[in-house]
Amino acid sequence: MTEISKAYEPQSVQDKWYDFWVKQGCFTADAARVTDERPAYSIVIPPPNVTGMLHMGHVLNNTIQDILARKARMDGKEVLWLPGTDHAGIATQVQVEKALKKEERLTKYDLGRENFLERVWSWKEKHGGIIINQLKKLGCSCDWTRERFTMDPEYSRCVQKVFVELYKKGLIYRGKRMVNWCPASQTALSDEEVEMKSQKGFMYHFKVEAVEVDGSPAKGGPHPLTPALSPERGEGEDSAQTSPATNPLSPTGGEGQGEGAARPNGPMTDSEGRVWLTIATTRPETIPGDTAVAVNPKDPRYAHLIGQHIVRPLPAELPRAQKLIPIIADDHVDFEFGTGVLKVTPAHDKADFEIGARHKLPVVDIMNADGTMNTLAGGPLAGLERFQARKVAVELLREQGVLIEEKPYENNVGFSQRADVPIEPRLSEQWFLKYPAVAQSKASVAEGQMKFYPDRWTKVYDHWLTNIQDWCISRQLWWGHRVPVWYRGGEVHCGLEAPQGEGWQQDPDVLDTWFSSWLWPFATMGWPEKTDTLRKFYPTTDLVTGPDIIFVWVARMIMAGYEFMDELPFKNVYFTGIIRDKQGRKMSKTLGNSPDPLVLISQYGADALRFGTMRSAPLGQDVLFDEKDVELGRNFCNKLWNACRFRQMQGGEVQGEITAALLSSDDRWILLRLDLAIREVSDALASYNFATAVQSLYRFFWSEYCDWYVEASKAAFFGEDAALKANKVAVIDFALSHLLRMFHPLLPFITEELWHGMGYSADMPEEQGGRTIMFARWPKPLSDDEKEAWGLDDTVETFANAKFELVTQGRNLKTQFNIGAGKKGKFTLKPVGQLDSREAEVLRLLLSAESLELDSNYAPRKGTPTAFTKLGELYLPLDGLVDVEAERARLTKELAKIQAEIEKVEQKLANPSFAQKVPPAVLDEHKQRLADWHVKLAQTKAAIEALG
């Protein structure tokens, strides 16, 4: 570093080094370089939406991937981090449609399919690079030469090939079924793209007249065992008429207890002898689509009415004969729920559709694709939007006098994840996939060939695979991979190319975006060719993604991997947490609580953002993001910068050789702490505990290296011994060069800048740190030989701790007696045994004292503040008046603390079985602790007595 600025300025180094890495090809993977000595490490990016913008979830996810990739390079592996983007069918199409409407007041139909798709492509060309550039700003070390897009021609061919193969195997089929229909995007969705949300709505009760087939009033009225109830009748009065064995129902039939009017239980007969049934529904607007009502055949209230009919109230204008629908028996009906009478709407409810199929009921679709009602819904409803129609339907029932109750009700409603509108169950012709390789995919995770981190996701994954349903893969969109199927009359052709001959029409639908993304790990590597890339880098090593796409993406990739590569696609899956705001809310555009990562980068630096994110991201926990974390990251980088600056200020070349004979106790101590940090950080990264790794680094660098070692080193640097200084510089260079390497995966920019600035690169082989810190070798823990040569044994730690304890106590004395940080103070130490004068100088400096006198025969004046330490008694002789009472108060407080500690230990030791059963080491430790406290007790007591 020729110019050493006082503070780290990230903006001036980030682009410089990123460009350097790219130009030097540092991110480029080469299959030819893979050998036994240089194994492959690979990871494929979860492709972000091509027109998306970077958000905090991306930051978390991609920082983790970058850490893994950079660490692997430093471990000497050939690394491929394969990037790319996803065409994101619905999201992208909707964006382009919106822009089209806003800018040109056009719909896609105005343009037509071809022209519209051209617009989407140009939109992609314009916006597609944004998120890629944002990833670069974050420092991501992806191999950009291999960037892929799920709509690349080669990729499209993969998708089509897979479709054709699965079709030929009979796993893909076309069928008319109930699907999740999104009225906003007007396409089918898979079950995984439907999100259940609790909704506040109403439960409506309305009555219908039961009649004979010919429309005449139902004969016989209520069943003999279940006398008609008048609606006014209160609960609890009818308990005698049915035995509990034949009627397990509570008199009120469900949850209505204590809410005033009792719900009618079973059929009612009015004064004219007509029989009425009550139906409960949350969707009265679908009444026109009802083609039956169902009761449970075992329900004694209704069993006798089975086979008769009811008069459907809507559409009201139809002649009575056209409104008759049968009362059918079906086990599906839960007679404890609602009134026990279920309206069956086969066209608009999945369960009802199945009932309808069992009873061969007509399917009456009363809605349009956009969620409005069609003419079959009846005059007043036709044309209305479905929720508007609900209100009107209720009014129509009320006008007919059949609405009995309208009660607030909370239930779960499926929402389209993308469009955030309630989905509509809808009967339509779609393509489905019967999942391949299910058993193998289950087994590989269950048996541990593939590992999930955290492990608990294996259970979630297993549960999904166990209850797996066929996947609806067709979408009624234009943007996407078109279904490779052609029709001509009754003929169907499925193939990679259009069939020969006239009159063939290609299926208009496209495939679910996930039907292309599930091929990502191998389709990006040149499949179906057996490329070198595939040979060397597949299966990939790690996958990093959010648990929210475990089904839609992860599970499906595993199945595709087995089906098409006959091998798992990755060995480990790391599931990140979800990034939330500091109040724990999910980040969303509507809440506006998601900070723009690029703004954060420009304010604090990319390294700071990475640091802050990773520090607060423990394994498998959601992350509560707070901008303060990024600020902390900036502060941290600045501290690192200045620690290196301090080294630079000592001057001299990089010192490679450490002379054991010249090592101080502090030098030995920091080398031991470095060794521990290397082991902790390496272990933490190996087990994906990123927050732990950051914590270890933080502790080592800040709390140990800066707070103690750098301060202690000043004793030598301010001294005159040149050899000692040079050796101290050597230790610092050793520590910093290791430290920078350990920080590099987390903080790529600042470490590269410092690596070169400090001159550490000059010392290294070209491809192992000489060119860039990226390829410098990951630090190894110290060897036993090194430890022995440098004299790193247990005594080092003990002595250092004793020193630090003395310093802390001395500083405490200063504070207590108002010799604040600004003032120096003079200390006297009555040492236990010999204390090296150099050590004394270090202590003086750490105490920030004017002097520290060593005097074995020191006799303090009465009232002199004293600290008892393992290295001796430390006195703070005060000029002028001595405040005896202040010292007494201080020591008395100290005494109380000591006594409390002694009591705690004594209590344990007093337990007879403690001594018998406890391991000897623990027993010794307790005894030692007790002895130590007793020494302090005696010293403190004596000191108090000496005060008189």
Next chain:
RNA sequence: GCGCGGUUAGCUCAGUGGUAGAGCAUUACCUUGACACGGUAGGGGUCGCAGGUUCGAACCCUGCACCGCGCACCA
């Protein structure tokens, strides 16, 4: 309903059987020759509740409470 996670200092979280920790916030002092994006010292916790196992439990077991999430066709 089933399953999963969480509950430790004011806040965010570490801590898998042996002296309760970190960062932030807070209080006091300090612009000392790396750094005020800094330093020093301090205050602050019956580890959600109740049982159990153990010489010993924040940690293991059982039950409960509350918060969050996922799965499930309850009209």
